[in-house]
């Protein structure tokens with residue numbers, strides 16, 4: 001895991017775009033972004049369970065960002081991930097295989113901080129932070145996504161009938 005200021009030079013999003021200006025773990029913490037490592041070895045899932053319990057996460061899935069993994073949705077997903085967006089709740093990403101970049105907006109909103117993620121890296125994205133994701137030139141990543149809410153869909157309100 002390595003974080004640095006994105007150079008903002010137009011071109012292939014999968015290239016590193018490394019301005020050479022490092023961003024420290026403390027600086028990321030100021031943005032509410034936490035990161036650490038849980039090595040991909042026996043027992044990793046128990047470690048994830050602990051984090052999920054401590055931070056009150058109720059749901060998770062595994063996403064394989066490859067052509068095979070996403071099928072017909074590949075192009076649209078890749079495009080959507082790289083569009084600046086936010087989540088209503090804190091979310092965690094834990095990398096199982098491959099690599100990729102999470103870009104998060106820093107306080108000034110004027111620059112992107114690029115976080116280069118590899119297998120075993122875990123990042124906590126705070127609620128409401130603007131971010132985006134792209135594959136790198138390795139062109140594949142397998143990640144666990146952890147969510148605080150049990151489903152991503154709202155349960156429709158019960159119809160109590162008229163009266």
Ligand code: KMT
Nearest residue numbers: 081093132133141143145
């Ligand atoms: C996100 O929130 O942008 C994502 O989950 C991207 C895919 S996870 C490798």
Ligand code: NI
Nearest residue numbers: 085086087131
């Ligand atoms: Ni996102």
